Amino acid sequence: xxxxxxxxxxxxxxxxxxxxxxxxxxxxxxxxxxxxxxxxxxxxxxxxxxxxxxxxxxxxxxxxxxxxxxxxxxxxxxxxxxxxxxxxxxxxxxxxxxxxx
Amino acid sequence: xxxxxxxxxxxxxxxxxxxxxxxxxxxxxxxxxxxxxxxxxxxxxxxxxxxxxxxxxxxxxxxxxxxxxxxxxxxxxxxxxxxxxxxxxxxxxxxxxxxxx
Numbered sequence: 553x554x555x556x557x558x559x560x561x562x563x564x565x566x567x568x569x570x571x572x573x574x575x576x577x578x579x580x581x582x583x584x585x586x587x588x589x590x591x592x593x594x595x596x597x598x599x600x601x602x603x604x605x606x607x608x609x610x611x612x613x614x615x616x617x618x619x620x621x622x623x624x625x626x627x628x629x630x631x632x633x634x635x636x637x638x639x640x641x642x643x644x645x646x647x648x649x650x651x652x653x
Numbered sequence: 654x655x656x657x658x659x660x661x662x663x664x665x666x667x668x669x670x671x672x673x674x675x676x677x678x679x680x681x682x683x684x685x686x687x688x689x690x691x692x693x694x695x696x697x698x699x700x701x702x703x704x705x706x707x708x709x710x711x712x713x714x715x716x717x718x719x720x721x722x723x724x725x726x727x728x729x730x731x732x733x734x735x736x737x738x739x740x741x742x743x744x745x746x747x748x749x750x751x752x753x754x
Contacts, residue, residue: 557671564669
């Protein structure tokens with residue numbers, strides 16, 4: 553439990569930033585659930601290097617995966633990391649009910 | 654969206670700490686879903702002032718509510734705050750399916 557908590561605290565620290573929360577939200581709402589840096593600069597109102605910096609932190613935390621196609625890299629959410637956090641926040645009874653479904 | 658992100662980042666910063674994650678997990682697993690400081694010191698291996706400090710941060714972030722009964726204060730999770738975070742982490746399609754159920 554202590555090791556899990558340490559690992560998860562690191563992931564949550566990566567999310568606990570307004571720009572990175574907005575990035576995650578934009579990516580998960582994007583067509584096909586993926587976006588490139590150039591898709592994200594305008595809606596966030598941030599420069600390309602700043603967006604790239606935030607994307608790197610989210611990728612290193614295991615929240616995003618990066619796929620290079622041609623000259624662009626595309627980012628999408630990693631469902632298992634997101635599920636682990638959502639699971640942590642679901643009370644044990646609800647979690648058991650979900651599994652039984 | 655920017656104001657939501659600011660507010661939520663604050664809540665996530667409160668959670669993004671190993672001791673506080675373990676506190677939340679212990680409280681949501683406790684009988685009746687509530688615990689007092691004295692219930693939490695032994696399982697966490699932390700002193701009462703340290704546990705109180707973490708409980709205060711979680712309460713100020715809106716993650717825990719505190720009820721005084723007799724000499725003890727009891728803490729429980731605030732479902733709406735937890736739901737808001739879980740919702741953020743659920744892709745829009747799944748969220749729509751959930752609402753339709």
